[in-house]
Amino acid sequence: MAAPKKAAASTPQAKTDGGSPPEFTREQELKALRDMLLIRRFEEKAGQLYGMGAIGGFCHLYIGQEAVVVGMQMALKEGDQVITGYRDHGHMLATGMDANGVMAELTGRRGGYSKGKGGSMHMFSKEKHFYGGHGIVGAQVSLGTGLAFANHYRGNGNVSVTYFGDGAANQGQVYESFNMAELWKLPVIYVIENNRYAMGTSVSRASAQQDFSKRGVSFNIPGKQVDGMDVRAVKAAGEEAAAWCRAGKGPYILEMQTYRYRGHSMSDPAKYRTREEVEKVRHDQDPIEQVRNRLLAAKVSEQDLKAIDAEVRDIVNASADFAQHDPEPDVAELWTDVYR
Amino acid sequence: MPIQVLMPALSPTMEKGNLAKWLKKEGETIKSGDVIAEIETDKATMEVEATDEGTLGKILIPEGTADVAVNTPIATILADGESAADLAKAPAPAAKAVESAPPAAAKAEAPAPKAAPAPQAVAEPDPEVPAGTEMVTQTIREALRDAMAEEMRRDADVFVMGEEVAEYQGAYKVTQGLLQEFGAKRVIDTPITEHGFAGVGVGAAMTGLRPIVEFMTFNFAMQAIDQIINSAAKTLYMSGGQMGCSIVFRGPNGAAARVAAQHSQDYSAWYSHIPGLKVVAPYSAADAKGLLKAAIRDPNPVIFLENEVLYGHTGEVPKLDDFIIPIGKARIVRAGSHVTIISWSNGMTYALKAADELAKDGIEAEVIDLRTLRPMDTETIVNSVKKTGRAVTVEEGWAQSGVGAEIAARIMENAFDYLDAPVARVSGKDVPMPYASNLEKLALPSAAEVVEAAKAVCYR
Numbered sequence: 001m002a003a004p005k006k007a008a009a010s011t012p013q014a015k016t017d018g019g020s021p022p023e024f025t026r027e028q029e030l031k032a033l034r035d036m037l038l039i040r041r042f043e044e045k046a047g048q049l050y051g052m053g054a055i056g057g058f059c060h061l062y063i064g065q066e067a068v069v070v071g072m073q074m075a076l077k078e079g080d081q082v083i084t085g086y087r088d089h090g091h092m093l094a095t096g097m098d099a100n101g102v103m104a105e106l107t108g109r110r111g112g113y114s115k116g117k118g119g120s121m122h123m124f125s126k127e128k129h130f131y132g133g134h135g136i137v138g139a140q141v142s143l144g145t146g147l148a149f150a151n152h153y154r155g156n157g158n159v160s161v162t163y164f165g166d167g168a169a170n171q172g173q174v175y176e177s178f179n180m181a182e183l184w185k186l187p188v189i190y191v192i193e194n195n196r197y198a199m200g201t202s203v204s205r206a207s208a209q210q211d212f213s214k215r216g217v218s219f220n221i222p223g224k225q226v227d228g229m230d231v232r233a234v235k236a237a238g239e240e241a242a243a244w245c246r247a248g249k250g251p252y253i254l255e256m257q258t259y260r261y262r263g264h265s266m267s268d269p270a271k272y273r274t275r276e277e278v279e280k281v282r283h284d285q286d287p288i289e290q291v292r293n294r295l296l297a298a299k300v301s302e303q304d305l306k307a308i309d310a311e312v313r314d315i316v317n318a319s320a321d322f323a324q325h326d327p328e329p330d331v332a333e334l335w336t337d338v339y340r
Numbered sequence: 341m342p343i344q345v346l347m348p349a350l351s352p353t354m355e356k357g358n359l360a361k362w363l364k365k366e367g368e369t370i371k372s373g374d375v376i377a378e379i380e381t382d383k384a385t386m387e388v389e390a391t392d393e394g395t396l397g398k399i400l401i402p403e404g405t406a407d408v409a410v411n412t413p414i415a416t417i418l419a420d421g422e423s424a425a426d427l428a429k430a431p432a433p434a435a436k437a438v439e440s441a442p443p444a445a446a447k448a449e450a451p452a453p454k455a456a457p458a459p460q461a462v463a464e465p466d467p468e469v470p471a472g473t474e475m476v477t478q479t480i481r482e483a484l485r486d487a488m489a490e491e492m493r494r495d496a497d498v499f500v501m502g503e504e505v506a507e508y509q510g511a512y513k514v515t516q517g518l519l520q521e522f523g524a525k526r527v528i529d530t531p532i533t534e535h536g537f538a539g540v541g542v543g544a545a546m547t548g549l550r551p552i553v554e555f556m557t558f559n560f561a562m563q564a565i566d567q568i569i570n571s572a573a574k575t576l577y578m579s580g581g582q583m584g585c586s587i588v589f590r591g592p593n594g595a596a597a598r599v600a601a602q603h604s605q606d607y608s609a610w611y612s613h614i615p616g617l618k619v620v621a622p623y624s625a626a627d628a629k630g631l632l633k634a635a636i637r638d639p640n641p642v643i644f645l646e647n648e649v650l651y652g653h654t655g656e657v658p659k660l661d662d663f664i665i666p667i668g669k670a671r672i673v674r675a676g677s678h679v680t681i682i683s684w685s686n687g688m689t690y691a692l693k694a695a696d697e698l699a700k701d702g703i704e705a706e707v708i709d710l711r712t713l714r715p716m717d718t719e720t721i722v723n724s725v726k727k728t729g730r731a732v733t734v735e736e737g738w739a740q741s742g743v744g745a746e747i748a749a750r751i752m753e754n755a756f757d758y759l760d761a762p763v764a765r766v767s768g769k770d771v772p773m774p775y776a777s778n779l780e781k782l783a784l785p786s787a788a789e790v791v792e793a794a795k796a797v798c799y800r
Contacts, residue, residue: 081547115580122578131546131583136570142536143571146543153499153525153549160543176536183531337581338615340639 021232026298032074032231033291034308036066039090040288041316042099043262046089046106050266054324055106059120062090064261067287068193069094071234072161075242079156083131083144084163086121087260091163095128099315103323111326115333138171140164141190145177148188148251159187159245161238167198169212175219178251182219187245189238190216190253193228195260200272212255221251228256229285259285342422343392344413347401348379350386353597353649357381358406359414364396370417377403377414382481382513382652394419468630468658468665475656483625483657484514484590484646487632488552490662492522495550498636501528501537502554502591511556512592512651538564538589542571545587545641552636555591558607558645565610572641573616588635590644593621594686594736595784597649601772604780606737608684611643612713612746618667619713621645623688625655627711630665638667647686670717672724676704679794680724682747683734684710687785690766691734694790703798713743721747722754729760730797734790739767761797766790 024032043061050059062069065087073082073094084091092102097113105112105123113123121135131147134140144162151158168174169192181188192212196203203210213223222244226237234256241252259281263270292305350357361378364370370390377388397418401408408414478486492498499522504511506519506529519527530537534555541551555561561568568589576584595604612619618640622628628646635642657663673688674695683691688709695705706724710717725731731751733744748763769783 083543113580114578114582117580118578124575124579124583126582131543132575132579134571136566139539139567139571142539142567143543143546145536146540146545147547148543149540150544150547150549153544173535173539176531176533177539179531179533180536180540337577337579339618340576340581340584 021227021230021236024232024235024294026295026300028074029291029295029298030300030308032067032070033288033295033305034312035070035073035094036231036288036291037308037312038099038315039066039070039093041312042093042103042319043089045316045320046103047262047266049103049107049320049323055120056108057119058086059106059266060087060264061262061266062087062260064281064287065193065195065228065256065258066090067231067234067290068191068228068256068258069163071231072189072191072238074231074235075238076159076161077242079129079158080242081129081131081144081147081151081158081160082163083140083147083160084133085137085140085165085168086133086135087165088121088123088133092123092125092128092130092133095125095130097123097125097128097130099319100322103319104326107323107326108328109323109326110329110333111322115337116329117333117337138164138168138173141168141171141174142177144190145181145186145188148181148186148245149184152184152186157246159189159242161189161191163191163193165198166192166194166196166203166207166212167201169194169215170198170207174215178216178219178221181251182216182221185248185250187248188251189241189245190221190251192253192255193258194255195258197260197264197272199264200268202272213253216251216253221253223253223255225255225257228258229281229287230290231287342397342416342418343394345376345388345390345415345417347408347410347412347414348386348388349410350379350381350384353652354381354410355652356407356409359401359403359408360385362399362403366396366399368396370394370396379408382479382516384513388414390417392417392419394422397422466626466671468663469626469660474659476659477654478625478629478657479652479654480622480625480628480646481512481514481516481651483629483655484632485516485518486657487629488515488636489518489521491633491636492518492526497548498550498552499526499528500552500554501530501541503530503532503556505529505554510554512648514646514651515554534560534563535567538567539571541587541589542567542575542585542641545572545585546575546583548586550586550588550636552588552590555589557596557603557648558591558593559603559605561589561591561607568611568617568641568643569614573614576640577616584639585641586639588632588638588642588644590632590635591646592648592651593645594647595649595768595773595780598775598777598780599773600775604773606735606768607643608645608713608735608737609742609746611645612716612743613741614714616641617714618642619645620667620711621647621685621713622711623650623685623709625653626657626663627665627671627709629657630663631667631711633662634664634667637664642667645685649686665711668712668715668717670708670710670712670720672706672720673709674705674707676706676728678703678705678728679730679732679798680706680708680721680728681732681734681790681794682708682710682721684713684743685736687734687736690785690787690790693787694734694794697787697791698794701795701800703794703800705794716746716750718750718754721751725751725755726758729758730794731759732764732766732790732793732797734766734785736768736784738770739765740770742767761799764793764797766793
């Protein structure tokens, strides 16, 4: 199989600031591969369970975008918070949340992170500093700014990583938040995951300014476009942004240029883009294949890589098994957790 | 004939103010637009500009005079050709007469209530206040401020944010002095960005801080209602109890005076519809203080509905180190046996006035101040109705899907067999709030309507 070395160059929108990102050590490459594979296999399984009717409602898969959360997570330190919108399974797994708990939430079971009461779009983990999982497009941006406000208030040196998409980037409260974050120098990294489609509307049909790294210009927030298919580029940009925030300089915007392979949700008719477009990105830029090819070129054996595949498949299969056999919530749970 | 300069009002709800300074002397020439004096209230300072030309004939109220009623003549201006001798022709200063007629009501034909009376003497002692407790007289504005200051002293995680809360000392002066005591880190002026700062507050609360988010009025909170409901109210449930949100959203709610439809709306019913929120709407100064302290300590999101018209009203507040009124408990403010009148916030103004009127006709009304709308104290309502057999609800909001409708349903569900008449609702009329003074009065409930409703359910 040909190694798609020219990946970044052929990305239609990628415009990183010159040259390759810093190389990963072998350990970093292996960790990135493993964490991205876990998300991919998990999402594929979630898609299957959805098709079988085990998962209800909405189910937004993260396949194709794995390098963004995995690279960002590698740039963070303990206590940094993560918050995102509704396409959130990858973020949860990247923060180290347990696959069983996430999958069981998707199936609405008592062992889910929200005891089955939140579902795909609404999961949280205080322990892993994951603040959701929000179903209202753009709402997480103000909330994530509030997490940064709390860091600033407490002076704890942590940053809030606030993810949203190219679609949410057009919401009004995003700019209200940008204004306050820069005004008060809040430590927040706004990660705009530009996967080129807000549901079925391409960026060019919805956005007057398509360079999302410039969306903070009128607030004096620095921004950068990043090849979001290259986990190394993501980590490097994340470190730069985090250092900026931790130095008390205020917020930072990272536009992650990425791509979602699957539909917006499981019910996506996929009429707004061609099959060829999707195939081309998959073939040329796949974030996981990039790492796998580098590892093979560095003489890591197929066997070692297969061991990672096997470990990940075991975790995912176990989570699917757990999520289908764990009981539904006790009926008494209907009335709990309204107030505390 | 000499022209009288009257004490102006800074706001529709101002009733009196201090004459701080005269900038013109008797005998000085005055041109239209000249600043002749400065007046001040506890909220603001304003310059008095002459609207007429001539000579300042006589200063009727010396500078430094406190509590000058609005519309009191403060000076006379002599027109060209007039002399001090003409002053005698001017009507004598009739301060007392003017005092009893506030500006808005002065021209009104209907005897609709403008200013609410101070909270009435209570029929039952407040169980929250030990007998013999010293009481201090405070405005509701001061009681709210003290509640916040006390809680901020007690807990470093409590902070207040909103438009004009810090440097300006609060648009309605409720946060007066907080910046000076607690500094800019904990008393935070926000940009005019309700949706955004409500979300910032909720996010901060999710980490365990305890924000007090002030809305300049709840009308503007419409911009933020998504964050209040979808984020603040639902997160505890959606997270399976992991992540809650201890936050207070407070500010003036309901009809203010002469500000028309977009600035005069009662949101009691809107917020009390939502599981996950607590909704508090006090009437008296003591309740304002005790309930706000409880709201700040509550681990849940609390909507704290104040009322602009009531801010300047005074009441007795217990002088206790830690005066807390539990959320969710109504209070019988006046005991009676013939009919139960249920209201809250400024609705109590009409309810209490009506109870006085009804007493003259031999009808003893029991008046319940709900104080909290969610969770609603059904027990107190039902026990009273079991005694009286009749009920009238009073609210400034609209009747459809209103709080009165909810109260009526609960009475029907819990005390149907005790009812001697259908529950009557007195509410705001089913129209956007008009601007014109006469129409505005008609749109709001009145004591007369409460009297009428009470008599109707008593078949009198």
